[in-house]
Amino acid sequence: MKEAKLPASKAKRERLSKFTSFLFVLPYLLLFLAFLFIPLVYGIYISLHDYNLLSSVQPFIGFENYATIFNPDSAMNSLFFDGLGNTLKFVIFSVPLLVSIGLGLALLLNSLPGKLRTFFRTIYFIPYAISVSVVSIIFLWILDTNSGLLNMYLMDLGFDAIPWLTKQPFAWISLVGATIWWTLGFNMIIFINALNEVSEELYEAGAIDGASAWQKFIHITLPTIRPIMLFVIITSTIASFNVFGQPYLMTRGGPGDSTEVLLMGIVNLAFEERELGVASAMALLMSLIMIVISVIQFKIANRKQGGES
């Protein structure tokens, strides 16, 4: 204690201070290394090996797992690209709706009187709190062909029962619908925050110029919330890319393999076939595609903004 006060030990004190400061970061750093950094490196390592859990040796095979995935004659090729195609379909069907309806609800809530706004905001946000397995099971029940609530009402109105989960395009509609019900609230909340940041003065100026509500939306609201829009598009794309629980539980990949998304294929390959090497290679490729898509979305949004201003 006494030495620390001596002026001669300034360098020593600085070192001590750095050390005690480092202790603040250390616990997180350790968990970060153990459960993010090491898995990352280990994943690359596994993808370079013939890593079948059932065999006793897992030899190094270089990029052969990747080559197999890109070899059009191999079963891995169709597993990866069919799965990727189904995942992309889900992304394309769901993201525009998740973004536009999310924004629509935010606009609707913003035009309601204060108390009602809070009330409805809570109701629209509730499903976000529920787990994907509960959501999927509720919708399995509601969409049941023979005794589901939706078909009961349709038949009551004189329509035929619709095979919501066993025929296309209904299976996609069901998966996208359940997903919208489940996650829409989050996007809505983010848009509400964004709309509150749009300055009243701009709207007033617009009103003086005689702009209609639609013109104000296009020329004032949209440009102002563009960064948030980008954020919502990117996070919704990533979330939809990771889709797993809904098709796993609601359609089990069917009808046929039409909703067997890539992540389901990877999980199946790793835990049923125990082919961890190829599965890891696929997981890495999938992540790479996700990162590239995010970066492209970011670039496009930024370029547009630059072009206009």
Next chain:
Amino acid sequence: MKKNGKQIGLIVLASVIGLLFLIPLAWMISTSFKNDFEAIAGGLNWIPENFTFENYLYTLTGEGVDVPIFRWMFNSLFAGLTGTAIIVTIDALAAYGLARLDVPFKKFLFPMFISTLMIPFVITFLPMYMQFSNFGLLNTYAVLIFPYTANAFGVFLLYQFFRSFPKELEEAAKLDGANKWQIFIKIVIPSAKPIIWTLAIFSFMGIYNDFLWPLVATNSPDMRTITTGIAIMQQGSFTSSYGKLMALTTIATIPILIVFLIGQKQLIKGITQSGIK
């Protein structure tokens, strides 16, 4: 007059949409009080004709089938609470250190942490499974807790808060002879309470509701979480017993709904503060 009419139209629209959001949950609760026959026979009776608690008794007492639902609930709550406590503690420490203290290599550490926000879970879940498997730790609480603690989201969230925290308060305490640790506990943490609660609610919901990871990382019935447990039941012995399934999902939803409704305001405030603007 015209404005009033428009206002009423909007309220009606908002109410119809509200119904769409509530119907699935209301139907879940309604079905959970019907016997299997009444549920399957269909019909649109929202109030069960033969109101019964048998589904709850059956699933809660595990009569006939082995459904350790209390154990699953405990697993989920325990993993959620412990994980959240760890996340909040280590993230607050790290974020404060990086934002305010003379941590060596922080110019390198912070970007390294933040860049992992881009990394999807898909990359790490297979190797992480192998890591736990190699150490024989599958089907333990470690597997249900630690993988969530590495996420950099909380560090990012709190870092931004600590950056904008007024320096004067810390300096006044320093003059009074307080060390870093005391400043952190007595001054910084109390002022960061709202944002820490936000992180806690996000983390708890994330762990409690996660599906893919506990599905692949546990397979003993005793170590299932409630979300994976009910999914297994749906694919197993409860397949078309919708009354029982709805009782299970209702039970699984109650705790998270309570956390959500209590923490909702904080959650929304947190989303605003998290730099998403």
